[in-house]
Amino acid sequence: MKTFSSCIIVGAGISGLLAATRLQRDGVQVTVLEKGRGFGGRMATRRIEKAVFDHGAQFVTTREAAFRELVEGWMEEGLARPWYKGPLGNMRYVGVNGMNTVPKALGAKLNVLRSEKVTRLKWDKNRWVVFADASDEEGKITKKRHEAEYLVLSAPVPQSLKLLQESNIDLDYDEEEELSRITYTKCITAMVHLNGPAGLPNPGAMDLNHPVLRWIGDNSVKNVSPVPGSITINSSPKFAERYWDASDEERLPVLLDAARPFIKADVVSAVGHRWGFSDPVRIYREKEPFRKPYYIDSEHPFALCGDGFGGARIEAAAISGMQLAEKLVRPI
Numbered sequence: 001m002k003t004f005s006s007c008i009i010v011g012a013g014i015s016g017l018l019a020a021t022r023l024q025r026d027g028v029q030v031t032v033l034e035k036g037r038g039f040g041g042r043m044a045t046r047r048i049e050k051a052v053f054d055h056g057a058q059f060v061t062t063r064e065a066a067f068r069e070l071v072e073g074w075m076e077e078g079l080a081r082p083w084y085k086g087p088l089g090n091m092r093y094v095g096v097n098g099m100n101t102v103p104k105a106l107g108a109k110l111n112v113l114r115s116e117k118v119t120r121l122k123w124d125k126n127r128w129v130v131f132a133d134a135s136d137e138e139g140k141i142t143k144k145r146h147e148a149e150y151l152v153l154s155a156p157v158p159q160s161l162k163l164l165q166e167s168n169i170d171l172d173y174d175e176e177e178e179l180s181r182i183t184y185t186k187c188i189t190a191m192v193h194l195n196g197p198a199g200l201p202n203p204g205a206m207d208l209n210h211p212v213l214r215w216i217g218d219n220s221v222k223n224v225s226p227v228p229g230s231i232t233i234n235s236s237p238k239f240a241e242r243y244w245d246a247s248d249e250e251r252l253p254v255l256l257d258a259a260r261p262f263i264k265a266d267v268v269s270a271v272g273h274r275w276g277f278s279d280p281v282r283i284y285r286e287k288e289p290f291r292k293p294y295y296i297d298s299e300h301p302f303a304l305c306g307d308g309f310g311g312a313r314i315e316a317a318a319i320s321g322m323q324l325a326e327k328l329v330r331p332i
């Protein structure tokens with residue numbers, strides 16, 4: 001039996017939301033703190049004027065039966081739909097109104113406090129005290145304080161580790177070493193409005209193995225954007241590393257020049273976004289025979305989950321959050 005009745009989850013990405021859903025189902029009083037304004041983390045959909053862009057993850061794949069069942073449930077609820085089969089023959093699924101549809105629906109059933117960035121953690125005798133900066137529409141910051149018996153950190157692992165270290169929460173030396181080996185690639189995204197349909201080959205998307213580009217997708221052909229020629233361009237990790245500190249004025253033209261041979265319309269406008277933690281390069285206990293899809297601390301009541309524990313996929317992040325919560329409610 002679990003030994004706690006309240007839990008704070010840092011991060012409303014898919015791993016945090018699914019962990020929260022499972023814990024809440026078991027009667028735990030869950031508060032999710034999310035620094036962004038929306039739900040879903042890297043499952044991100046953004047509106048720019050009338051156009052809509054999936055600008056993080058582009059589709060969901062299902063390798064494991066448990067996750068396939070979950071995605072089938074999302075389809076029955078009208079939240080997700082099949083898109084097309086990838087090069088290996090696996091179906092790629094999308095949210096009905098964009099990748100953000102599922103996280104938004106999950107978040108609506110939970111107590112998620114958005115625009116609250118967790119800045120410090122304190123273990124105070126038998127409770128966690130979690131400090132956060134809450135920002136309003138005008139960017140005004142208010143200091144907040146939350147308390148709970150258990151804590152789950154679902155941000156990309158380097159961000160969770162930084163928070164723990166800055167809060168002087170000590171981890172076992174070997175575990176800290178292992179966790180600090182989990183590093184991520186970066187990605188620069190351009191959300192581009194064209195003066196007509198992009199003319200990308202069916203299904204309006206291309207996986208690219210290109211020095212500058214990783215993906216071009218037409219959000220209107222994907223039925224996410226009502227505006228023809230609303231495309232997302234995701235860069236290669238190499239490009240992102242090289243242009244990380246450059247301005248959009250400098251890097252977007254390079255990205256657009258690389259994409260031009262694939263696109264059959266002209267660029268009207270482009271907005272950039274930087275993903276500092278795109279894909280984990282190495283995951284937790286990658287080289288060990290006994291992999292674990294989460295980290296549970298042996299000294300303090302806290303745990304870590306997310307794609308750093310399973311791989312750079314929505315499925316891996318989702319399984320991490322779900323299995324962690326299952327372990328916490330049924331430890332044996």
Ligand SMILES: Cc1cc2nc3c(=O)[nH]c(=O)nc-3n(C[C@H](O)[C@H](O)[C@H](O)COP(=O)(O)OP(=O)(O)OC[C@H]3O[C@@H](n4cnc5c(N)ncnc54)[C@H](O)[C@@H]3O)c2cc1C
Binds near residue numbers: 036307314
């Ligand atoms: C450009 C791009 C393309 C991708 N394409 C695909 C794809 O097509 N298919 C696929 O399966 N996967 C894809 N991925 C990977 C996939 O998006 C991730 O593996 C998955 O969404 C990770 O979920 P998560 O819950 O682990 O983390 P996240 O989604 O990163 O969620 C963590 C959350 O924690 C929040 N947070 C962090 N620090 C704090 C703090 N201090 N206080 C409060 N909140 C905090 C963040 O804002 C975030 O919302 C892609 C990723 C990127 C960036």
